[in-house]
Amino acid sequence: MDWNILSWLVWLPVIGAGLIVLVPRDKGDTMKWIAAAATAFQLIFAVLLWSQFDSSHVGFQFQEKMSWIASFNIQYYLGVDGLSLPMVLLTALLSFLCVFVSWKIDKAPKGYFALFLLLDAGMMGVFLSLDFFLFYVFWEVMLLPMYFLIGMWGGPQREYAAIKFFLYTLAGSVLMLVAILALYFTCGHTFDMTVLMAQANDGLGSMTWWGFNALKVVWIMLFIAFAIKVPVFPFHTWLPLAHVEAPTAVSVILAGVLLKMGTYGMLRISYPMLPDGAIWFAGALALLALINIIWGALCALAQTDLKKMVAYSSVSHMGYVLLGMAAVVAAGAKNGGNVLAAEAGMNGAVLQMFNHGTITAMLFILVGVIYDRAHHRNIDGFGGLGARMPIYTGVVALAFFAGLGLPGLSGFISEAMCFIGAFPVFKTIVIISTLGILLNAAYFLWAFQRMFLGKLNEKYVDLPEINKRELFTLIPLAVLVILLGIYPAPVLDVMKVTMGHLIQIIQQSSLLAAF
Amino acid sequence: MSLSDLTFFFVVALTIGSALYVVTSQKLVYSAMALFFTLLGIAGLFVFLMADFIAGTQIVIYVGGILVLIVFGIMLTNRISDVRLSHTSMQRGVGGVVVLLIFAGLYKMISSAPWYLESASAPESSVKGIGKLLMIEYLLPFEVASVLLLAALVGAAMLSRKSKS
């Protein structure tokens, strides 16, 4: 607490980016090592933060507060709690690994790694900021490097993908900005999230705009802003495109961290600030979750491009998070105050965010590995690779099985918790969405069969096995996937107090009586 | 009128008169000579104002340094054989009117403004006080000034050297 660890986490990559800019153009390796060092220190700090975090403490820890733009009451306010801590660790870990994933980037490495570190800083800032305005700034800061990373280092359709991603998410940001201003002007001219959490619900709930309850209007605006990032069903089409066109490391960050920002935003901002809205919207959220799960899985089943399949699987998997989040209404009086279910759902949602981050990162890295070798990603264009690349096949099998929610691997327990949590309230929806488990298994196994089983495709008899660098990027994730699958308690212990507090906030919401 | 008053008015007259000559003389070298007297007069004024150290500085730097520099400038930019070394003026009428009006405005301000006045006995020597202030309160500007001088030195050398091409 004495040495501003959170600021270090945010600004370390920026320092790294600054250093990289100073390195002469032809020293690509130096840049890579600088990026690796910056992210490695960030990871060390994140682990330190984890070890010093007091998980029994309600509220924010390691707070740093400074006036930034005093005339608008904007603060430089950082803090961490059980919700953001797993995300911080995930961000640090994936950023570190992604530096090694992008080791082979030779096209303008200076720009690439500088932008990448900037992106890292933006993500870290989003997860750590407690001032809404600061949050928004980091949120936007993240967009720009992403745009360039996709647009310059991406696949054949990269410009289209980049501009689509950018405009789509920007549209969401605008809504968020409006919501921020609405909160600012109605709730005591402050951007301080802790203050807004205490005031926003009552402040907005009593107002009416154009005949609508102001709270619902703001909730919807925030929801759309975050839903685009998640992405929730009708806003999801930027995702497959951006994922497919982005370079591997960027896909990993996109799927592993960026998607989590949507749900993180909902849990950090929408839920505690507008608990009435959360309750009001829970039914719709569950329905959207169902659509996400089934729609994403069906789309994944139809794909022939491996990367696109994985991208759609993300849509499906993020549906579980939404389902878990919807479960919070179980704590309501109408549902008999079923705190158990609410706890299962909310913790499951956050755990699923973390687990999906690791699993999907593995998947994308693995797609990158095969793409580097075969220069295409057509699932049907492989065949029988299992005999040729046993180690690669083994890792893919692990990742696929984690993705389809095999018990003993991390995805299972979080998905199960999301289902169990939502079940008492949304029985029909949950029962239909369990079909998603089946579809998940179907597309993963089908893809696995087409790629690795059967007779070896003669084109690929000389395909080299996965190398040590690539394994190095995968092993930490694989270890996490297995460990958390067997014993998820370490992560759950960190978040449970925070989530319990959030459930309490929802329980005390004024709308609850009606539910 | 005491002797000191007399001296004072003499100094004032010398200052203003030579300053007038500086700006009106047709010959550049004469202007420079007149400037010498003006600066000397101002040094005298400083003495009257109990600013002995500043007066000394004025003489040393201005008279000993800047003026010499200016004379060098004159020498370097005119052919020595050109005896007249004259220089012309322009827009005298307009300039005079404008300057007079400015002076009028300034004078009005001086006479009408309620200046903050506080009588205090003069110290024996201001050097000690100035030294303390320079080394304690104004240390940073002092150091900055030294950097500025260095920069000016380098800059001047850079600017005045003949281009290689």
Place this chain on the structure above:
Amino acid sequence: MNDLNIYLTVGAILFSLGLYGVITRRNGVAVLMGVELILNSANVNFVAFARFGGMNLSGHIFAMFVIILAAAEAAVALAIIINLYNKFGTVNVDDARSLKQ
């Protein structure tokens, strides 16, 4: 004489004369002399205020900084003038008029 106004008036006169020099002189060196006069007028004011404002030595310090500044300025300005002379063969400031279209 112990009257602030006299000193201020002397300062104003010097200022006006310096300004006159700056406006009317053609020769760059002469313009520079005008500038020196203006700077000196400011110095007179500084020291005068210091004297009559309770012998506050800060005024002296400022005067000193002005002198330093003047020295630096003179050096740079003369360098520029010499440069100008080398380039255009003249030191008349109104001959160097690239500012006009």
Place this chain on the structure above:
Amino acid sequence: MMTFAPYFLILPLAAFAIQIFFGKRLPRKGDWVSITAVGTTLCLAIAMFVMMLFLYEPGAKAEQSFEWFNLGELSVKIGVLIDNVTVIMLLVVALVSGLVHLYSVGYMKDDPRYSRYFGYLSLFTFSMNGIILSNNLLSIYMFWELVGLSSYLLIGFWFEKDSAANASKKAFLVNRVGDIGMFIGIMLFFTATGSFLFSDIFAGVAAGALPLPLLTVAGLCLFAGAIGKSAQVPLHVWLPDAMEGPTPVSALIHAATMVAAGVYLTFRMFPLFTPEALTVIAYVGGVTAIFAAIIAVTQNDIKRVLAYSTVSQLGYMVMAIGTGAYVAGFFHLTTHAAFKAALFLCSGSVIHAMHHAYHKLGDHDSDPQDMRNMGGMKSKMKITFLTMFMATLALSGVPFMSGFLSKDAILAGTLSFATHHPEHFLLPLFGFGAALLTAFYMFRLIFMTFYGKPAKQEVLDNIHESPATMTTPLIVLATLSIFIVYTLPYINPFSDHGWFTDLIVATNSVVPQHVNPSAHEIAEGIHHAHLPAMIISLIVAFTGIALAVVIYLKKKFSAEKLAKNLALPYKLSFNKFFVDEIYDRFLINPTIKLAKAVGFFDWEIYDKYFINGFGRITERLSRFIGITMDYDVLDQQIVDGVGKSTRFFGGALKFIQTGKIQNYLVWVLGGIIIIFIIQAM
């Protein structure tokens, strides 16, 4: 006993890890690692079994739970439960697994992925032990899926064959269908009782946590898991295909242990089932029994016959549970594990011999598993023949064999059930019908394989008995299908009374309001039905055997002619009632088509037209605003108007700009003067 429990999990798991990471580098490719691990668990299981016998206490039970994680109020506990059922299951698994390991040393000798094979076997043993030891639904579900995984890996072990790859995928997916039902059931129970532990759920249900109709649904949902895993109709389709895996795997996983897990689960959960649920279970089991038996009659692949026979026998067990004779069901599970494993391993031995014979002859096209290519192997493979014959007798329900006792108990149960509920008269019919068919197709298998003349004499000449590592397990398992093993200390070949029935006793249902008959009532009913059931089953079994003798040994009737006369039933049976085709046409293909349609819609229509439509509309709008409005009107007329006027005035004021700084300075000073004047005013 509790102290032994962790080793059942740790040892096989460690063996799995060692095999996967280092297997290839170990001497003998590390098969001894897995064998040691499984052998140790076998010793432990035997020790536990002996302890159980010394204790001789029907209610013996040890349970230990610990918190897996907690979320504040919600605490998820898992743990270990050891009672007599657990001990017997552990012994069955360890024994069969151990023997299969031993057998595999010979069978898989030349396989390039030898070490991986043993790793997978260890993984399976680990997961199966996990199911058995669990005292809660959550960890059962987890291990449940893990056995599914090991089954997937082992079925697809020879993944270069497309059929194997397909079969493994099919097995996993079909199982998942059942698992989803099971998961919903778990959620229902958890929601109602707030715990996953059996004891808590039983207590909760007894206290009326779930209303009766919901309890029926929840129970059936759990049973759905068993339908998948134990290959009951309609999810039986994966098991015959699973025969693509190596034969020892079929013996271990797809005959003796994993497929029995469904029965085990139903057995464990028996107290939760309402009468309605039990009726459904009984019918599912009965239909499966007769249905699979019919299919088995016409199959020519030796392993497929056994596979359908397994399905049929599992149906028996499920039917037994459904009719309340669930101790008999569990008894059958135990006996069946031994003799069915023996049958599979024998068939493996035969296939192994055939394979080598073909290999020697350079024939790579003939199917070594097709019974029509076999015949007359009795003299060449004496041990295999004898052990297989004993196991066949057991399966057919011939007295003095274990199968007779267990099957008889089940049939007694169904008979008793039908006498109490005459409207369910079909159940005993299914049971006896299946028994008849079982005896028939098993002897058909024996006669086609070991008697008669071979299709090719030179093949027979090259047949050799399998090595000792393969025959030893056969002998052990065949010995275990003798009745006496299960009835000690009593020796009465016509009664199942023995240590087994003493130690495994029925428990009362926890369904509230006493709508279920008590365990005692059920036992009483079975006891009364015992004699008639035995007589009928004996008649039925010998009829079946006699038919097989007449058709396949003495060849009094031609099987082909019979098939022609009974064209429709034959075709249905031969093509497995077209279930696969129906699923393909009505479930799988539509799903894939739907997926393609959704994917197409999502990408090509929704994204390209709707989402990009926004972009296009914005573009049009911007073109209108930007070009028509902005440029033509606003810019050209209004803004440029300002510019033009400025230019006009600028031209007028141009003279000010002289380029002389001093002129500018004058202007500046003029401005200052004006400020002075304004100030003065």
